[in-house]
Amino acid sequence: IQTQQSSQIVTINSRGAVIVEFESFENLQDAVAILSFENPLLQPENSPYIGKIDKGEKKTVIFYVKSLAPAGSYRGSFLLKYRNELGEEVVTPQEFIEVNVKPSIINVEKVDSTLAVGLRGDLRVLLKNQIGYPVKSAEFYLIAPPSLTALSQSSYLDAIAPAEAKEVKFRLSVSEDALGGYYKLYLVAKYKLGDAEDLISPIEVPVFVAPKTSAFEVLSIESELYPDSTGEVAVKLKNSGGAAARNAVVELQVLPPLTVAGVSSIASMIGQSQPGVYFVGTINPGEVVVAKFRIEVSKDAGAGFYPATITVSFDDEGGYKQKSNPITASIEVKERPILNAVTITALVLVLIALFAIVRFARKRRKA
Numbered sequence: 001i002q003t004q005q006s007s008q009i010v011t012i013n014s015r016g017a018v019i020v021e022f023e024s025f026e027n028l029q030d031a032v033a034i035l036s037f038e039n040p041l042l043q044p045e046n047s048p049y050i051g052k053i054d055k056g057e058k059k060t061v062i063f064y065v066k067s068l069a070p071a072g073s074y075r076g077s078f079l080l081k082y083r084n085e086l087g088e089e090v091v092t093p094q095e096f097i098e099v100n101v102k103p104s105i106i107n108v109e110k111v112d113s114t115l116a117v118g119l120r121g122d123l124r125v126l127l128k129n130q131i132g133y134p135v136k137s138a139e140f141y142l143i144a145p146p147s148l149t150a151l152s153q154s155s156y157l158d159a160i161a162p163a164e165a166k167e168v169k170f171r172l173s174v175s176e177d178a179l180g181g182y183y184k185l186y187l188v189a190k191y192k193l194g195d196a197e198d199l200i201s202p203i204e205v206p207v208f209v210a211p212k213t214s215a216f217e218v219l220s221i222e223s224e225l226y227p228d229s230t231g232e233v234a235v236k237l238k239n240s241g242g243a244a245a246r247n248a249v250v251e252l253q254v255l256p257p258l259t260v261a262g263v264s265s266i267a268s269m270i271g272q273s274q275p276g277v278y279f280v281g282t283i284n285p286g287e288v289v290v291a292k293f294r295i296e297v298s299k300d301a302g303a304g305f306y307p308a309t310i311t312v313s314f315d316d317e318g319g320y321k322q323k324s325n326p327i328t329a330s331i332e333v334k335e336r337p338i339l340n341a342v343t344i345t346a347l348v349l350v351l352i353a354l355f356a357i358v359r360f361a362r363k364r365r366k367a
Contacts, residue, residue: 015045017196018063018099028053031082033061041069042076043111043247044098053082062196062222071103104201105131106138106189109165111205117212118242118285120178125155125187125205128165135160138191140168140203147178148185148209176242180211215241216246216312216324219288229300230261235291235310239283245314245322248283250291252276253309257298258331283314297333312350 020034031050037043045064053059077094084090107130112120123142129135138157155168168187187203217240225231235252239245253276254260260276285286308331312324350362 002214014067014202015200016065016067017199020066021060023058024053024055027055027085028082031080033216034079034081035063035076037076039069041075042067042074067101069101071101074099074101077168086218104203106201106203108205111207113207115172116210117174117180120173123170123207124167126165126167129160129162132162133193136192138189141188142170143186145183146174148171165249167187174209179287180209183209184209212243213241214239214243214245218239218310218329219333221329223331225295225297226302226334227297230294230296233293233295236288238288242285243317245283248280248312248314250278250280251311252293257301258306259296261294267304301333303333303335305332
């Protein structure tokens, strides 16, 4: 398995909230709250205007902070700028506060994907709320490397309760030139938490893309089989993968009361599967081929459907031998018709002969 290393550099700012509650020890006018950090990776976006504050009154302010800082604890400073009762501008001494930057409040629990080189597929991500508050109005935007194209770029969840896990789903297309392996995608979560709105958290999502390969599906099985007879079974197959299958051989396995014509009857007596093979050569992506087999049906077989297993052995584009996963199917055995072509022909001949005899007898009487 190769790991695809993309040269693309992804920079995603998170947007969090710092909520500060304070009490005033004097009357304030035109008060503005200010938050700052020594670390330049943390940038406050707002300085909330509070206005008038009476002595002894408590207030709560919300600061929105843009962050590129790694997870950890950082020191911030909080102060107020205001006018006193004389109209003079005053700045309070700094109050130092500790601010914790978390990796994300929403964690990836599970990732399922059906992505393969050159094909379209689905990506399902199970997300869990890791904090004790509900996450509301959550929108998730998918950011993928150039070789993966998001056909559906966003997903919405109304709410995620504490410790609850919910799934978001996306549809992607993988380039023909992509390599199989693991890719690093990002979900950008935008949500509401309490009174804080439009918070943003980047979530890293590792996704496996299957290498370019062949895949097969059975479109139909046609048969004309009757008890105590040998008939033909035609299996119609499609290469639904993204690569050509060369030197492809279709193998059919059946169980008694069916056997592949020409196989020893001794083997069938001990209940072994009977393989039949059919060479079809190269099967290009999207191409449909038909493999035909001769099947013997025991005289004790009843009408109905009998299980069969179909596999395809082939050489991949790298020249390596491959074998598809077994495909389970069924083959129909029909009731033998009372009248068939031979019976009808014999009856017609008998009728013609009887007609000739009757006509001859009439001529003799007249004579």
